[in-house]
Amino acid sequence: MLFNSLGFALFLPVVFFLYWFVTSKNLKAQNLLLLAASYFFYSCWDYRFLFLLVFSTFLDFYTGQRIYRAENPRSKKFWLWLSVGVNLGLLGVFKYYNFFVDSLTGALASAGVGVSFNTLDVILPVGISFYTFHGLSYVFDIHNGRSKPTDNFVDYSVFVSFFPLLVAGPIERATHLLPQIEKPRKFNYPQAVNGMRQILWGYFKKVAIADNCAEYANMIFNNHTHYPGSVLVLGAVLFSIQIYCDFSGYSDIALGVARLFGIELLRNFAFPFFSRDIAEFWRRWHISLSSWFKDYLYIPLGGSKVSTAKRVRNTIIIFVTSGLWHGAAWTYVVWGALNALYIIPSVLMKSNRSNLDIVAQGKLFPTFREVVAMVITFALTTLALAVFRSADIPHAISFIGGIFNKSILTVPSGAMLMGGSVNIAALLIIVLIFMVMEWLGRENRFANETTGDNWPRPFRWAFYFVIAISTLYLTGIPQQFVYFQF
Numbered sequence: 001m002l003f004n005s006l007g008f009a010l011f012l013p014v015v016f017f018l019y020w021f022v023t024s025k026n027l028k029a030q031n032l033l034l035l036a037a038s039y040f041f042y043s044c045w046d047y048r049f050l051f052l053l054v055f056s057t058f059l060d061f062y063t064g065q066r067i068y069r070a071e072n073p074r075s076k077k078f079w080l081w082l083s084v085g086v087n088l089g090l091l092g093v094f095k096y097y098n099f100f101v102d103s104l105t106g107a108l109a110s111a112g113v114g115v116s117f118n119t120l121d122v123i124l125p126v127g128i129s130f131y132t133f134h135g136l137s138y139v140f141d142i143h144n145g146r147s148k149p150t151d152n153f154v155d156y157s158v159f160v161s162f163f164p165l166l167v168a169g170p171i172e173r174a175t176h177l178l179p180q181i182e183k184p185r186k187f188n189y190p191q192a193v194n195g196m197r198q199i200l201w202g203y204f205k206k207v208a209i210a211d212n213c214a215e216y217a218n219m220i221f222n223n224h225t226h227y228p229g230s231v232l233v234l235g236a237v238l239f240s241i242q243i244y245c246d247f248s249g250y251s252d253i254a255l256g257v258a259r260l261f262g263i264e265l266l267r268n269f270a271f272p273f274f275s276r277d278i279a280e281f282w283r284r285w286h287i288s289l290s291s292w293f294k295d296y297l298y299i300p301l302g303g304s305k306v307s308t309a310k311r312v313r314n315t316i317i318i319f320v321t322s323g324l325w326h327g328a329a330w331t332y333v334v335w336g337a338l339n340a341l342y343i344i345p346s347v348l349m350k351s352n353r354s355n356l357d358i359v360a361q362g363k364l365f366p367t368f369r370e371v372v373a374m375v376i377t378f379a380l381t382t383l384a385l386a387v388f389r390s391a392d393i394p395h396a397i398s399f400i401g402g403i404f405n406k407s408i409l410t411v412p413s414g415a416m417l418m419g420g421s422v423n424i425a426a427l428l429i430i431v432l433i434f435m436v437m438e439w440l441g442r443e444n445r446f447a448n449e450t451t452g453d454n455w456p457r458p459f460r461w462a463f464y465f466v467i468a469i470s471t472l473y474l475t476g477i478p479q480q481f482v483y484f485q486f
Helices: 006-022 027-069 073-110 128-143 153-161 174-182 189-222 229-260 278-284 287-298 308-326 330-348 368-389 393-403 424-440 457-473
Strands: none
Touching: 006 027, 006 229, 027 073, 027 128, 027 153, 073 128, 128 153, 128 174, 128 287, 153 174, 189 229, 189 424, 189 457, 229 368, 229 393, 278 287, 278 330, 278 368, 287 308, 308 330, 330 368, 330 393, 368 393
């Protein structure tokens, strides 16, 4: 079930009504309702893969208890690695088996060895990368003594499969979400209003911005040999905006929906396009994944408290692994490696934590130096995302090669960019307005969180009405959320 579907528009009010008007006085009933709703939500995609979700949930619930009750370190490690091995094994079979088989076959063929292996004709279960990491964080935290296991299977199952975050995050931690599930919740009107604001903004980002940018980005990437470098630059920029608005739009909707049920999820984006260096960008982009890799991979490898060579090694490992997490393709690996190369100089100079504050905090305009830093950071991340978007490495090389030639000085004509649901000039104006709103709201959790708080009620409601009508009016060809494929 998609957030931007009629089915979800019917599903959400029904669950909300039952949650607050039928089960509100019984915590067990509320959590059972959330679990049933979450499993129904997931089954609407493909009920056949529900068993994988339930199996993974039971595995981590059981191994978490065994780790906690183990009498010696050896036994603890056995149950930990059982959970890790089975979870990553399932992820490997469904997501990476064909990739590694094809890569091995190609490598052997290059060496003159003709060997063929059977591949699997399987569908990637939606959300498997997310709910697998939910469960792994739970067993890791128990093993490391950060938390205790729960004895309530329903509560734990809700933590793993809570429908707003189930298929595309954010990647939650049991230490953050489970306590909220285990305690009674009362309807909080200001919290619900805040959630509705974020939901509205998330839909605007997804439907009005991301889906319309996707039409032009797809057109340009799929036919890049027919366009001059200037249009390819535009295509790369539009894809950067698309993937940000698509994924952060999903996160906004997820966080907003969770607030309707009295639950706060982890923040996943913090205005990354206003970052002044790559390290800051990664502190603001897909925050739940970045922090997951930091806590469960980077720090166990020694983090920054090791030699310079090992710090570089650790940086490369987490970024390449992050690339692989996104998908089974060399474009994702190269995208991760590029980001590692971008950030290594700041790691070597120990300047990777020099921009911890919000850019131009308390000011309307940034300094010239901050503008230059943000433009450079955006350009570097956009170049890497062009590789991310490409169908394969030859496509990426051809696309980027098409940018870096004299045709980049060509002024695009309207005839080059026809066919989108929204005229390209109008889309660029809408994107500019969107970026201004994001800039003005950058000190909040989402752009419109406090917009209109001090306005008379008619003006405030008119503002929300304009966003809602604009979203409907600018609806183009519906696009699946990008991160569903990961």
